[in-house]
Amino acid sequence: MDASLLIIQPASPEPIYRQIVEQLRRLIASGQLVPGELLPSVRDVAGFHAINPMTVSRAYGMAESEGLLERLRGKGMAVAQAHRSTQTQAQRLELLEPQLQALARQANELELPAGPVLQRLEKLLEGN
Known part of the structure; x- marks a missing residue:
């Protein structure tokens, strides 16, 4: 590493x-x-x-x-x-839960609809 x-x-x-x-x-x-x-x-x-x-x-x-x-x-x-x-996908997703909750809270505080937030997240996950 x-x-x-x-x-x-x-x-x-x-x-x-x-x-x-x-x-x-x-x-x-x-x-x-x-x-x-x-x-x-x-x-x-x-x-x-x-x-x-x-x-x-x-x-x-x-x-x-x-x-x-x-x-x-x-x-x-x-x-x-x-x-x-040997963690399952669900167990690995669970590791993201705190960050996902924080993202959802911040998006709600900013009154952003889910669609654009999810589109931006998809772009980030794809590396763009």
């Missing part, structure tokens, strides 16, 4: 360590990170994203306590062998 795979949004109300843990959870669930795959070092992630190394260390520690990551002596952190990405 490359440090650039993580997308950090400093202006987000969600703490950076939680952003990292959530992204790791999704990358593992989708199979983009496979068991045994090494993660970049705390120093590499912190340097690449210009964030405090303690923030990255906290995120890695939380992911390790959840069983997502494991510490390999002399090598660093890796995706846990015991954690297989």
Whole structure:
């Protein structure tokens, strides 16, 4: 895994360590990170994203306590062998639920109809 795979949004109300843990959870669930795959070092992630190394260390520690990551002596952190990405599509969709609820709330606050919001979301999902 490359440090650039993580997308950090400093202006987000969600703490950076939680952003990292959530992204790791999704990358593992989708199979983009496979068991045994090494993660970049705390120093590499912190340097690449210009964030405090303690923030990255906290995120890695939380992911390790959840069983997502494991510490390999002399090598660093890796995706846990015991954690297989056998989640169903429904389980993976469940990981998006908080963001979808926030999107729905914001769209309602802005009095935007569902149609244009869904069209914009489709464009974003297609990469356009």
